[in-house]
Amino acid sequence: MALEWPESLEPTETAWGMTYNNRAFTSTLSNAQQIVGYPGSYWTCSQTFGVLFAEDERQLTALLGRLQGMFGTVNIPALTRIREDDVGQAVVVSGIAQATAMIIGGVSPSAKVFSLGDYITVKGEMFEVVQDAVSSAQGQVTVSLNKRIRRTLAAGIAIEYRNPYSEMRRVDDVHQVAIQPVVSNCTLQFREAF
Structure with missing residues (x-):
């Protein structure tokens, strides 16, 4: 650990x-x-x-x-990518769109929730968002990432976006x-x- x-x-x-x-x-x-x-x-x-x-x-x-x-x-x-805003109550992995894109659920519907250069952390692995991402009416968003996802990420895994590490x-x-x-x-x- x-x-x-x-x-x-x-x-x-x-x-x-x-x-x-x-x-x-x-x-x-x-x-x-x-x-x-x-x-x-x-x-x-x-x-x-x-x-x-x-x-x-x-x-x-x-x-x-x-x-x-x-x-x-x-x-x-x-430390330079800390966020103060709230993009949703339970921001989690919903699925993998491709090797360098992740589907995220539990975000505010129909809003720009991730911006170019935001960092997110999933199970200790940090990614940079490389394109602005707007959520759907169902509260899901597909984010493009700076590198391929290495681990198998099951739906429901929490995403740290406020204090990435x-x-x-x-x-x-x-x-x-x-x-x-x-x-x-x-x-x-x-x-x-x-």
């Missing part, structure tokens, strides 16, 4: 990215290229803690100790905190866990 990110532990800089699982094949005769896309894309996250006071440093190193390098997982929030693991087993008088600093690398 993934650890929760401590609310009081805020990085000074966070970089989110996506690693796609594509392969290029280049002809030796014509130099023409074909690209094949496979499932298995994942989020990457780099966090820099430029100023860590004593209590923050202790909290961070204790979290890293609980993670035990690459072994454990943690839910890292996407990604379940991630460390990229390596080593961490180092530079300690100076009064403050410390550190940079950590994560990748989506699956």
Whole structure:
């Protein structure tokens, strides 16, 4: 089970990215290229803690100790994509339209419920909405996603859209905190866990 990110532990800089699982094949005769896309894309996250006071440093190193390098997982929030509005009472997966589209139910009928760039989380897997989405009169909406859905998602699974996060693991087993008088600093690398 993934650890929760401590609310009081805020990085000074966070970089989110996506690693796609594509392969290029280049002809030796014509130099023409074909690209094949496979499932298995994942989020990457780099966090820099430029100023860590004593209590923050202790909290961070204790979290890293609980993670035990690459072994454990943690839910890292996407702080810039938090939403305050309410798009429905019970926002859940209704079905899968295709590998990169999800049908969501329980949303407000006939309304623009998801906008370009919104993040949603389903069972620890985070997705970005890549097109605006308006719900039907029945309270369902089909959202286009930035990557293929990896897991089997049954109807009725809750969707987190207000406080999106990604379940991630460390990229390596080593961490180092530079300690100076009064403050410390550190940079950590994560990748989506699956």
